[in-house]
Amino acid sequence: MSVTAAQGFRAAGVAAGIKQSGARDLALVVNDGPDHHAAAVFTSNRVEAAPVTWSRQxxxxxxxxxxVLNSGGANACTGAQGFQDTHATAEAVATVLDLSAGDVAVCSTGLIGELLPMEALLSGVTSAADALGPEGGSDAAEAIMTTDTVSKQSVVRRDGWTVGGMAKGAGMLAPALATMLVVVTTDAVVxxxxxxxxxxxxxxxxxxxxxxDGCQSTNDTVLLLASGASGVRADRDGLTTAVTQVCAELARALIADAEGAKHDIAIEVRTAADEGDALEVARSIARNNLFKCAVFGNDPNWGRVLSAVGTTSAVFEPSQLDVAINGVEVCxxxxxxxxxxxxxxxGREVRVTVDLHAGDAAVTVWTNDLTHDYVHENSAYSS
Amino acid sequence: MSVTAAQGFRAAGVAAGIKQSGARDLALVVNDGPDHHAAAVFTSNRVEAAPVTWSRQxxxxxxxxxxVLNSGGANACTGAQGFQDTHATAEAVATVLDLSAGDVAVCSTGLIGELLPMEALLSGVTSAADALGPEGGSDAAEAIMTTDTVSKQSVVRRDGWTVGGMAKGAGMLAPALATMLVVVTTDAVVxxxxxxxxxxxxxxxxxxxxxxDGCQSTNDTVLLLASGASGVRADRDGLTTAVTQVCAELARALIADAEGAKHDIAIEVRTAADEGDALEVARSIARNNLFKCAVFGNDPNWGRVLSAVGTTSAVFEPSQLDVAINGVEVCxxxxxxxxxxxxxxxGREVRVTVDLHAGDAAVTVWTNDLTHDYVHENSAYSS
Known part of the structure; x- marks a missing residue:
């Protein structure tokens, strides 16, 4: 159900012929109101795809x-023609649904540097509009998959209102750049x-x-849409908790389906001076290829963890660092x-705990191991 | 010849039994003067090995x-005992050569987090001292190899003076952290x-x-020793040029022998606002796993180059970026x-050229592709 679990939303996912495989590749999510509130966050990559530029506005x-979301092409680094294509896509959705194009967000995912097959895509918009329904969430979630092996959906129900969401992408591990796309909907009155x-x-x-894998996408987009259709008001804290839960489940699902990964690794940095320090240390470990290879080889090579910590500017004394891997305090x-x-x-799940002994802050960052299959999938994609 | 190509230097490389393979694993380089000038640079990793702490002082x-240099163990993250072992190594060299321990540099390379077998190492110091000679450079270069497949040596001769050097390491690709070690010698009067x-x-x-691979070592050390034994004075510019040439040859040899690599990739960033911008962009590309996988697959996936450029703070307009791969302007x-x-x-060598169109600065950074063999070697090292 995902994006159609909340009242006031219809969705569809169809095969428009953008993907050569013939799989579903075009999704539509419509908010029928009565409210049409929305919030969005986008990639911070300065080389952003045309649909990001459009949807941000x-x-x-x-x-x-x-x-409207398509797989089969990222429409990134496609110049003025790429932006015109995004604009035309929004206009087509607006026309068929009797909306303003300026209220239509566009998301694309796939290979960078190629124009979209617009004839197929625009024809798909019509088919998707015809297929829209309150049960269409699963089809939509399937239509945004690229190398995902499973569709990612999540629903959280509260007293009188609901939050649901769908996501695609394999963290940043997906080919030709992850292009993580997420749509979260709620019928709460906000x-x-x-x-x-x-x-x-x-x-x-x-x-x-x-x-x-530390590689930042040109297309990442996360949208939150609120229809108010439940008629039940959600307080800010309650809504934040519910949306966070849906996002956390979707994020965990992305890591679990990351390309080629054999381990999901939770890196918990504790007793940091502040949250920024904890994040810097956790990300440095998460991006250390040698450590990620070691985990693939089931090798608890903690020296690679310490060497990654040592490259950060966080507050710590090298002689006070503790590291535990799956509960064994190896350092x-x-x-x-x-x-x-x-x-x-x-096991699939690995927990690395690092204590900096510099304060009370703690964060957990999830990453994957670096495997033969990651190299294989990402060396043979566009050719 | 390498470190013994210049007059005033003796060297040796022996098998001390630190490596289980029985290969050479302990090297000694001695400056017989008349001058004993030296300069050194070390890793900026805050988790630094005991020999780095010692040699810096x-x-x-x-x-x-x-x-004195050993392979077979990095002596990093080994606490107070590790530092005592480094101290004892320097003292042993000082005793057998009648020097002050404070004038003996110590370098170690190998697995992090294990103590060195000191009995074997100290016995090796005596053997190496006995074997010292003006032809010992090649043996010394061999004794510092870890997963290197060839020893790295370079000699530049000028009018009356010489610069020679040896290096070990596979960029930062070596197992359990590269620990690149370099000794450069000259007989110029400086x-x-x-x-x-x-x-x-x-x-x-x-x-x-x-x-x-973006992974910074705990042990990196580069030493420059000057004996003055040629009696010929080198001006600063001439010496800088010669030392740079030796370092460049050794650096190129490290990339050419990087673990598992199938391509050596020169990333040239041009028309940058300043050198700092050019370096930031070049390093961002050099550390992008998706791009490195694409090169392994002989796939000119320039979208991954642009996405890496987009994560930097360099001065550029996304709509002005040009990218050429092996001379073909794909973007x-x-x-x-x-x-x-x-x-x-x-081919083995790949040249990526990025134009930012923001100024006149240019740099070239060398990296390698990300391959099955890299993952294999680094997932199966310490176990």
Whole structure:
């Protein structure tokens, strides 16, 4: 159900012929109101795809009536023609649904540097509009998949209102750049001025804390749409908690389906001076290829963790660092701790805990191991 | 010949039994003077190995009489005992050669987090001292190899004086952290106050511009020793040029022997606002796993180059970026340029050229592709 679990939303996912495989490749999500509040966050990559440029502008006034999403092409680095194609896509949706194009968000995912097959795409918009329905969430979630092996959906129900969402992408591990796309919907009655803060609070501790391979996309887009159709008002804290839960489940699903990954790795940095330090240290470990290869080999090579910590500007003394891997404290006070042979890395989930002994802040960042299959999938994609 | 090509130096490389393979694993380089000037640069990793802490202090007064180097163990994250072992190593060299321990630099390379077998190592110091000779450079270069497949040596001869050097490491690609070690010697008569500037100028454009996998070592050390034994004075510019040439050859050899690599990639960033911008952009591309996988697959996936550029803070307009791969301008003005199928990536060497159109600065950074063999070697090392 995902994006159609909340009242006031219809969705569809169809095969428009953008993907050569013939799989579903075009999704439409429509907010039938009565409210049309929206908030959005986008990639911070300065080389942003045409649909990001378009949707950023469309979301500025806090209103989005419909979202059209395609897989099979990122429409990034496609110049003026690429932007015209995005514009034409929004216009087509507006025409068929009797909306204003400025209230239509556009999302694309796939290979960078190629124009979209617009004839197929525009014809798909019509088919998708015909197929729109309150049960269309699953088809829409399927239509935005690229190398995802499963569709990602999540629903949280509260007393009288619901939050649902769908996502595509394999962290940043997906081919030709992840292009993580997420649409979250709710039928709660909300203060439109609060929606942006709710979404930013949720993404800051979920999508911003997964990092499969350190490669930032040109297309990342996360949209939160509120229809108010339940007629039940949600307070800000309650809505933030529910949206965060949906985003966390979707983020965890992205890591679990990351290309080629054999391990999901939670890196918990504790006793940091502040949250910024904790994040810097966690991300440095999450991006260390040598450590990620070691985990693939079921090797608790904690020296690679310490060397990654050492490259940061966080507050710590090297002689006070503790590192535990799956509960075994292999590094104590910057030196050899418990016997590394006691660490069991055969399971899918790995937990690395680093204590900086510099304060009370803590964060957890999720990443994946670096595997043969990651190299294989990402060396043979566009050719 | 390498470190013994210049007059006034003796060296040796012996098998001390530190490596289980029985290969050479302990090297000694001695400066017999008359001068004993030295300069050194070290890793900026805050988690630094005991020998780095020791050698940094030893080099402070600008005098080094001897360098002892071992492979088979990094002596990093080994606490107080690790530092005592480094101290004992320097004392042993000082005793057998009748020097002051404070004038002996120590370098170690290998796995992090394990103590060195000191009995074997100290016995090896005696054997190496016995084997010292003016032809020992090649043995010394061999003794510092870890997963290197060839020893790295370089000699530049000038009118009356010589610069020679040896290096180990596979960029930062080596297992359990690269631990790149380099010793460069010269018999030129030099102003000791100039030596530090000469070395920093040389390393800034050579070793600082290779980046195999973005992983910074705990043990990196580059030493420049001057004996004055030629009796011929070198001016600062001439010496800088010669030392830079030796460092550049050694740096190139490190990239050429990087673990598992199938391509050596020169990333040239041009028309940047300043050198800092050019370096930031080049390093961002050099550390992009998706791009590195694409090169392994002979896939000229320029979208991954642009997405890496977009994560930097350099001065540029996305719509003005040009990218050429092996001479084919696949991206023009931020969009599609020449047909990517024209790019031939079957050779070992790949040249990526990025124009920012923001100024006159240019740099070249060397990296490698990300391959199955890299993952294999680094997932199966310490276990």
């Amino acid at each position: 469309a979301a500025t006034d806090g209103r989005i009536d419909a979202v 203060d439109p001025g609060e929606l942006d803060g709710v979404l930013r609070a949720a993404t800051a501790v979920t999508f911003d804390r997964i990092d499969s 104590r006070a910057g030196g050899v701790g418990e016997d590394r042979s006691r660490v069991d890395l055969t | 030893a080099a402070t007064d600008g005098r080094i009489d001897a360098v 102003d000791p106050g100039e030596l530090d500037g000469v070395l920093r100028a040389a390393t800034a454009v050579t070793f600082d511009r290779i980046d195999s 023009r003005a931020g969009g599609v340029g020449e047909d990517r199928s024209r790019v031939d990536l079957t």
